[in-house]
Amino acid sequence: MSANAPTAIRPLREICAEVRGGKLSARARVDGFLATIAAKDGEIHAFNEVHADAARARADAIDAIVSSGRDPGPLAGVVIAVKDNIVMREGRTTCSSRMLEDYRSPFDATVIERLAAAGAIFIGKTNLDEFAMGSSTENSAFGPTRNPWDTSRVPGGSSGGSAAAVAARFCDASLGSDTGGSIRQPAALCGCVGFKPTYGRVSRYGLVAFGSSLDQIGPFAHSVEDAALVYDAIVGRDELDSTSADAPCDPIAPRVREPLAKLRVGVPREYRSEANAPAVAEILEKSIAAARAFGAEIVDIDLPLTDIGISTYYVIAPAEASSNLARYDGIRYGHRATLAPGEDLEDLYSKSRAEGFGPEVERRIMLGTYVLSSGYYDAYYKRALQARRLIKDEFDRAFTKCDVVLGPTSPVPAFPFGGKSDPLSMYLCDVYTVNTNIAGIPGISINGGFAEEGGKRLPIGIQLQAPAFAEETLLRAAAMFERCD
Ligand code: GLN
Numbered sequence: 001m002s003a004n005a006p007t008a009i010r011p012l013r014e015i016c017a018e019v020r021g022g023k024l025s026a027r028a029r030v031d032g033f034l035a036t037i038a039a040k041d042g043e044i045h046a047f048n049e050v051h052a053d054a055a056r057a058r059a060d061a062i063d064a065i066v067s068s069g070r071d072p073g074p075l076a077g078v079v080i081a082v083k084d085n086i087v088m089r090e091g092r093t094t095c096s097s098r099m100l101e102d103y104r105s106p107f108d109a110t111v112i113e114r115l116a117a118a119g120a121i122f123i124g125k126t127n128l129d130e131f132a133m134g135s136s137t138e139n140s141a142f143g144p145t146r147n148p149w150d151t152s153r154v155p156g157g158s159s160g161g162s163a164a165a166v167a168a169r170f171c172d173a174s175l176g177s178d179t180g181g182s183i184r185q186p187a188a189l190c191g192c193v194g195f196k197p198t199y200g201r202v203s204r205y206g207l208v209a210f211g212s213s214l215d216q217i218g219p220f221a222h223s224v225e226d227a228a229l230v231y232d233a234i235v236g237r238d239e240l241d242s243t244s245a246d247a248p249c250d251p252i253a254p255r256v257r258e259p260l261a262k263l264r265v266g267v268p269r270e271y272r273s274e275a276n277a278p279a280v281a282e283i284l285e286k287s288i289a290a291a292r293a294f295g296a297e298i299v300d301i302d303l304p305l306t307d308i309g310i311s312t313y314y315v316i317a318p319a320e321a322s323s324n325l326a327r328y329d330g331i332r333y334g335h336r337a338t339l340a341p342g343e344d345l346e347d348l349y350s351k352s353r354a355e356g357f358g359p360e361v362e363r364r365i366m367l368g369t370y371v372l373s374s375g376y377y378d379a380y381y382k383r384a385l386q387a388r389r390l391i392k393d394e395f396d397r398a399f400t401k402c403d404v405v406l407g408p409t410s411p412v413p414a415f416p417f418g419g420k421s422d423p424l425s426m427y428l429c430d431v432y433t434v435n436t437n438i439a440g441i442p443g444i445s446i447n448g449g450f451a452e453e454g455g456k457r458l459p460i461g462i463q464l465q466a467p468a469f470a471e472e473t474l475l476r477a478a479a480m481f482e483r484c485d
Contacts, residue, residue, distance in 0.1 A: 012078055012172055012226045013253070016119075019077030022066045026059035026077035026121060033079050033123060037170045045145050046155075046165040048084045049091045050124040055079070058121045073119030075233055080115060081165040081174040084125035085132055085208040086217065088112050095208050096140035097130045099334040099356030109206020110241070111175060111217050111234045118233040123171050126161030130358045131325065132182055132210045134158050135429040136420065139360045144417060147190060150456040153414040156186030156429075159220070163190040166220045173221040173230050177207055179214045180313050181409075181433025184445035187220055188409035188461020191447045193482075194220050195227045195475070198468045199440035200245035202231075203238035209324040211317040212243075214437040224446060224479040228253040231471070245469070252472050260476050263296040266402030268303040271432065277412045279451030283460045284408050287448050290484035291406065299402045305391045306435060310427055312391065313434035315371050315384035321361075322368025328356060363423065392439040399467045404477045407432055409445040409461035413453070432463060441468050444478045 018024035034052050041047055065072040082088060085095045087105035094100045112122070129139035137145040137160025145160040147153040148168040155164040159176030163186035166174050176183040178196035187194025195218045202217045209215065219230035232251045238244045267288060272281070292298055328334035330352025337351035357365070371380035398405060410429055420426040436443040448462035462481065466474035 009222045011223065012221075012229050015172070016074065016076050016078060019062065020066065020072060024077065026062040027056065029077055029079060030055045030059040030121060030123070033171055036168070037123075040168055041170065043146060043151060044148055044164050044168050045143060046126055046161040046168060046170055047081070047124045048094055048096060048127050048142060048161070051090050051122060054090050055121050055123045062119055062121065073117060075115065075229065076119035078120045078173065078230075079123050079171045080120050080230070081123050081126050081162060081171040082112070083128055083159050083162045083174070083176045085128060085177055086111065086175055087206040087208070088122065088125070090122065091125060093125070093208065094142075095131045096128045096142055097356065097358065097361070098141045099328050101335065103333070105206070107206065110203035110238045112206065114234050115230075120233070126159070126165050126174060128161055129158035130361050131208070131321070132158040132177055132179060133321070133360050133364055135181070135185055135426050136415075137161065137186070138417065139358060141358055147414045149191060149458055150414065150454070153416050153458070154189065154419070156189035156410070156414065158182040158186075160186045162220050163187050163192060163194065166190070166192045166222065173219050173226055175217060176220055177210070177215055177217050178437065179211045180317060180437050181430045183218045183220065184433050184443055184461070184463055185410050185429065187445040188463070189414040189459065191459025192220055192222060193224055193227045193444065193446050194218070195231060195444045196436065196442060197231065197235065197471060198245070198442045199437070200243050201247070201249070201442070201469070201471070202234050203241040203244050205238055205240035211320040212324060213320060214317060216437070224444070224475055224482050225253060225256050227444070228256045228475050247469050252475050255472070256475050256479050258476060259294070259480050260403070260473065263404070263477055263480070264299050264402040265291045265296045265477070266299045266301040266398055266405045268301050268306065268398070268405060268407060270303050270306040271407030273411070275411055276408055277451070279413060280408045280411060280460055283449040284462065287406060287462045287481060287484075290481065294480055294484065296480075301398050301401055301405070303394055303398060303405075305387070305394050306431065308387055309391065309435040309438060310431055312384045312387040312438055313430065314367070314427055315380050316388065316438070318364040318368035319372050319381050320368070322365045322372065325361070325365055328353065330356070360423070388438050391435050395435070395439045395441060403466065403473055405465040407463050409433065409463040413451045413458040413460055436465050442466055442471050442474050444474055446478050446482050
């Protein structure tokens with residue numbers, strides 16, 4: 001598998017410098033990735049759609065800008081895959097759902113516009129759990145993505161295609177969305193870096209809404225520095241997203257390799273859970289030892305509300321989803337059913353929705369509608385919002401004692417297809433990631449090591465979380481851990 005191949009991955013910083021200096025052709029890079037995709041994506045299925053012609057044309061345009069002596073931008077020649085719930089004018093945006101199978105967006109998401117302006121090249125749209133609901137990419141209406149490290153296993157989800165595309169070296173970096181862990185968990189299972197910024201840091205304009213108070217776009221990459229480069233290009237206020245933050249966002253990539261003096265790493269007792277797979281527990285302890293070795297202070301902390309994260313998230317996210325997905329009625333958006341004689345508008349709505357949505361999406365809509373319905377609102381939705389406040393306060397208290405929180409990203413490594421067949425066992429995969437979104441803080445997963453299973457190496461991720469807007473601390477700390485590998 002290419003993910004195990006010995007060829008070194010070069011920093012994007014170097015690659016961009018060569019493309020901008022005319023020493024490396026963007027077109028040659030695109031052709032190289034397209035050849036790898038043609039050879040291997042039949043097996044991996046990272047992509048819903050490969051935009052070969054558009055990528056070649058864009059690469060030629062970048063090379064022409066360089067030849068004419070103009071500046072193609074800081075990400076010149078960087079080849080990026082995009083999760084198929086982020087809209088682009090090019091191709092379709094399906095959310096891996098029958099509901100949007102033929103949907104073409106009339107506009108580009110803000111992140112797409114910003115990356116294009118920076119000189120990036122888009123190579124295609126990646127597979128996901130339908131509407132980003134899931135942790136394995138098995139909920140895609142177009143078939144699952146396979147983990148490049150072991151194709152009998154899932155890549156994680158919901159951004160499984162974006163994680164697998166980076167791991168299989170189909171692109172330099174990719175974009176995902178993270179509502180409860182969908183960037184960090186697949187990054188962990190595929191052995192790459194996955195970074196969810198603070199809520200509001202990156203514009204959600206053009207991201208198909210799932211849980212609007214939780215959703216955030218972020219990058220997958222081969223290294224923390226590469227992720228920082230992509231992040232620097234997409235971060236910042238956007239008038240088109242009313243929740244977009246107006247906070248300073250100085251570029252982080254140029255400083256990301258500078259170590260932090262006196263880093264305090266908090267390790268919650270609750271993250272050293274007996275429920276963690278032995279390899280996950282082992283790698284967490286190794287990472288703690290590595291942090292001590294590079295001079296960090298390890299602080300034992302408590303996050304007792306870790307436990308209520310899943311129940312809180314699986315009320316708030318479905319509640320918001322049930323509202324957001326009401327727009328797919330077969331009239332304005334989405335698949336339209338054919339009516340039999342005598343059927344009316346009600347039938348059109350219900351038939352279209354029944355045909356367009358898969359089982360997990362239906363379950364979320366039913367759950368969300370239930371917890372918002374009169375009589376149950378106070379018992380479920382209102383309580384979940386109260387729990388959300390407590391979880392946020394608990395993180396605030398923890399961050400008075402430490403600069404970053406260290407733990408596992410996922411309690412288990414990549415599992416076999418069908419390995420989590422009941423919804424609850426799938427939901428429990430998100431135990432370490434959902435509270436980050438509930439609190440609105442940034443989190444990153446980097447590779448911490450490997451488990452050995454059935455003769456295959458399975459990557460294990462470690463997660464760092466930091467206070468809201470402390471991305472620079474988070475990424476610099478992550479780069480310190482990365483150097484310990
Ligand atoms: N696995 C979680 C869910 O199914 C998170 C998904 C996400 O972050 N988009 O809702």
